[in-house]
Amino acid sequence: MFPHLKEAGKANFQDRYVTKANELLISWDGKHGSSIGLIGAPLSKSSISHSGAAFAPQAIRQALSFYSTYSIESGMDLVDIAVTDYGDIVMHPTDIAASQRRIAETIERVVALQPESMWIVLGGDHSITYPVVSGWQKQKGTIGIIQFDAHHDLRNLEDGGPTNGTPFRRLIEAGVIDGSRLVQIGLRDFANSRAYTEYGKQCGVTMYTIEEVYRLGIQTMIEKSMQMLSGVDAVYVSVDMDVLDQAFAPGCPAIGPGGMDSRTLLHAISLLARYEKVQAMDIVEIDPTIDFRQMTSRLAAWIILQFLKGKKERV
Numbered sequence: 071m072f073p074h075l076k077e078a079g080k081a082n083f084q085d086r087y088v089t090k091a092n093e094l095l096i097s098w099d100g101k102h103g104s105s106i107g108l109i110g111a112p113l114s115k116s117s118i119s120h121s122g123a124a125f126a127p128q129a130i131r132q133a134l135s136f137y138s139t140y141s142i143e144s145g146m147d148l149v150d151i152a153v154t155d156y157g158d159i160v161m162h163p164t165d166i167a168a169s170q171r172r173i174a175e176t177i178e179r180v181v182a183l184q185p186e187s188m189w190i191v192l193g194g195d196h197s198i199t200y201p202v203v204s205g206w207q208k209q210k211g212t213i214g215i216i217q218f219d220a221h222h223d224l225r226n227l228e229d230g231g232p233t234n235g236t237p238f239r240r241l242i243e244a245g246v247i248d249g250s251r252l253v254q255i256g257l258r259d260f261a262n263s264r265a266y267t268e269y270g271k272q273c274g275v276t277m278y279t280i281e282e283v284y285r286l287g288i289q290t291m292i293e294k295s296m297q298m299l300s301g302v303d304a305v306y307v308s309v310d311m312d313v314l315d316q317a318f319a320p321g322c323p324a325i326g327p328g329g330m331d332s333r334t335l336l337h338a339i340s341l342l343a344r345y346e347k348v349q350a351m352d353i354v355e356i357d358p359t360i361d362f363r364q365m366t367s368r369l370a371a372w373i374i375l376q377f378l379k380g381k382k383e384r385v
């Protein structure tokens with residue numbers, strides 16, 4: 071009726087030949103899911119540093135709208151991939167353990183509903199990985215994890231309970247994963263302590279520092295890691311964005327120099343996604359309230375696209 075009015079929230083400019091990446095997300099209809107599911111776990115009250123990571127799932131979804139679905143590198147268009155968006159898990163206002171139980175229960179149930187689907191989980195701080203993997207593993211059997219992180223996240227639980235510094239210790243101690251099936255990539259100086267490196271070694275965790283990433287090359291490192299995990303039923307990829315140098319991921323609570331560059335991480339994700347056994351990924355530790363020009367959320371959106379691209383390349 072009014073030719074110059076548009077619906078609030080709709081883009082100002084639309085190009086008939088461009089599909090925006092956020093259009094790949096289809097809200098769950100309560101019945102059917104596609105081969106890829108996305109779900110938000112907006113918990114950050116468990117972070118040992120001040121964190122607004124609870125706002126990240128929405129920020130990352132929104133950042134998808136900055137990108138198209140076309141990959142000039144591969145010649146592929148992701149336009150025909152439907153990602154079922156299950157929405158966000160509702161957190162308890164004050165009780166962190168209750169929130170983590172909600173995450174585990176919801177993930178277990180959605181994965182049981184769609185056991186063949188691939189999963190992308192948007193945190194939240196890194197504490198969500200314990201309940202997410204616990205729920206997911208129940209449908210999967212023996213699992214391996216590839217963790218991109220500056221930190222071990224193997225802290226003791228006595229000092230702070232189930233924080234973002236503890237998820238991998240909890241997974242090992244609960245027997246959800248054997249330490250020998252955990253690979254940590256991108257560990258950095260002055261971000262960890264000897265006690266946790268020793269604990270990881272005792273548990274058989276494979277640890278690659280950021281120096282080793284560049285010495286060995288990310289492709290070789292991924293191939294070696296996946297070879298080592300060849301006996302598991304499924305592999306989970308956990309992406310703590312603080313694995314990146316602070317120049318690439320300013321929106322992380324625990325930023326630091328000397329980290330990974332964004333191309334290396336993006337390449338790693340598309341390589342990993344090509345493996346059939348890689349069936350789930352989380353992206354954690356983005357606080358949109360301290361981000362700069364949505365740089366970190368934009369990168370997370372691109373990580374999702376690299377995951378989809380890798381899955382499509384495999385087929």
Ligand SMILES: N=CN[C@@H](CCC(=O)O)C(=O)O
Pocket residue numbers: 117118119120196197221223225234235236261310323324355
């Ligand atoms: N997942 C992050 N873990 C880091 C940083 C925690 C923080 O500062 O919020 C750690 O335990 O050191």
Ligand SMILES: [Mn+2]
Pocket residue numbers: 219220221310312313324355
């Ligand atoms: Mn970290």
Ligand SMILES: [Mn+2]
Pocket residue numbers: 196219221223234310
């Ligand atoms: Mn972490």
